[in-house]
Amino acid sequence: MYLIFLLIGWYASKKVKKGSASEILVAGRSMPLLLATLTMTATWVDGGYILGTAESAFTSIPLAWQGGVGFGLSLIVGGIFFASVMQKRGYTTFIDPFEERFGKKWAAVLSIPAILGELFWSAELLVAIGATFGVILNIDLSTAIIFSAAIVTLYTMIGGLWAVAYTDAFQLILIPIGLIIAIPFVLHFTGTDLSTTWMHYKSIKGDAASIFPPVHVNSFWNLQGITTWWDISIMLILGGIPWNCYFQRVFSSKTPKIARNQSIIAGILTILMTIPPLILGVVAVVYWNGNLTEPALAIPLLLENLVPRWVALLGLAAIVGAVTSSFSSSILSAGSMFSWNWYLRLIAPKSQKRNIGKIIRLSILSLGTAAIVIALKVQSVQKLWYFTSDLVFVLLFPQLVIALFDKKSNRIGSIVAFSVSLVLRAAGGEPLFAIPALINYPEWWPVRTIAALAGLILLPLVSRLVKQKNRAAVS
Structure with missing residues (x-):
């Protein structure tokens, strides 16, 4: 399978003829609707999405579907309000509107949480793939991480976004096939059909089995739990927008209309992709009667213990496809921001254009290597990624909204x-x-939402106060 990934990446790299920044970073702004939609969906449906959905079923159903539905809605909201505007303006990274409105140096500062978010996400994905390999194939964690990262980093360096998009399309096909085929086999152990399994799940989880969002206090949800659920849901929906890996696909579209449509369609597909891992999570809860030492490995353990070997390998292919597609997108995204908004804007703005391709590829290699080191050394990678995602929402979503839609905003207001x-x-x-x-x-208190709202209010307000003060001083 990894050989197929390399071959697809090599084939796609033929589209990178000049090695320009436009070809490597945004596919020459010529990606068709179908391919753009598939690569955007594959980027959001990652290993954490699949394993985390099943894991959260051990806690409650609203927590289980929260991530997939939240990410899907973020793509839909992004498509409706942001995609066409960003594509029309011809940006290369989503940091560019900050640079345009607030200046190069402050834009570089704003890119730091974005780059760190991508880097920690990459590392968390590698840990997920390493753990899955360990359960199903009994392969050492370090070996799985290094080998997987090396393959994906190689084809990403060779072909840029074209290679990532083509491999994403293939990897996305693996996900529903590998997971859906496993469902009939595992249901055999929990009641032979989904309705019986669901009844068993409800008897185990009680109020936690409600499929609706929590709105009132009951035996499972207290006031703090309800508020936190909605706070995180808002973070997922709005905080899922200010990511360069999302806008990289927006910028690659041929027209603003395609950018908008691909984002909306990808959002719908992302929501639908929640169903297979959610079913497998419900099965895992029933099979282990709600008690499993490592719920994060629920799907790999189901594949290892309850299905024929060939089905387990297809399931492994689904998880590997989900992880590698997102890993390639993430390191390309981080490399794009560093090479474009740091190196080419601040560090060496006079560098020759013929060296741009080499600089971008070196950035991808360096960040891919950094992700490997973090994955091997840091035990709480998932926590780091979660926290940086939190900061991306709180710090960057208000900045993006105001930079795009408020011409009177300025650097002082942003700071x-x-x-x-x-x-x-x-x-x-x-x-x-x-x-x-x-x-x-x-x-x-929804601390994330309040902090983001404060930035959304203060940025335009302070910008106008500063301008008024300057006018008064001049007069």
Whole structure:
């Protein structure tokens, strides 16, 4: 399968004829609708999406579908409000509107959480693929991580976005095939059909088995749990927009209309892709009676124990396809922002155009290597990625909205909004890292949403106050 990935990447690399930044980073802005839709869907349907959906079924159904539906809605919202505007303006990375509105240096600062988010996401994906290989094929974690990353980094360097898009299309096909084929086999162990399995699940989980979003307190959901669920849902929907791996596909589209349509269609496909891992998660809960030492490995353990070997290998192919497609997108995205918004804008703006291809490929190689090191050394990679995703929403979503749609915004307003949002979010503490809260917010307080909203209000407000003050000083 990895050999097929390499062959597809090599074939796609033929489209990169001049080695220009446009060809490598945004596929020459000539990607057709179908291919653009498939690569965007594949980017969002990653290993964490599949394994995390099944894992969360051990807690509750709303938590299980929250990620997939939230990501899908982010693509739909992005398509309706952002895609056509960004594509029409001819940007290369999603940091470009910050540079246009606030200047190169501050835009480079704003790119830091974006690059870190992509880097930690890449590392988390490698850990997921390594753990899956270990369960099903009994391969050493380090070997699986290094081998997988080397293959994907190689074809990403060779062909840029074209190679990523073509391999994404193939990898996306593997996902529903590998997971759906496994469902009849595992259902045989929990009641022979889905309805019987579902009844068993409801008897085990009680109120946690409700398929609807939590809106009132019951035996499972308390006030804090309900508020946190909605806070994270808003983060997933709006915080899923300011990512360069998303806009890279928007910029690759031929027209603004294609950019909008591919985003909306990809969002619908992303939501539908939630169904197979959700069913497998429900089966896992019933089979292990709600008790499993490592719920994150629920799908690999089902494939290892309850299905024929050939089905397990197809399931493994689905997970590998999901992980590798997102990993390639992530390192290409991070490499794009570093090479375009840091090296070519700040570090060496006078560098020769003929060297741009080499610089981009070297950035991809360096960041791919960094992701391997993080995956091998850091135990809480998933926590790091989750926290940076949190910061991307809190810090960058307000900046993107105002930079795009408010011509009166300026750098001072951006700096103030960024700083206040960061302080408000940090003051709420972070349980993932045992960071204590500096401000005792009420338990129902949606800290992420409030911090982002503060930035959304302050950026245009402070920008206008600064302009008024400058006019007054001049007069």
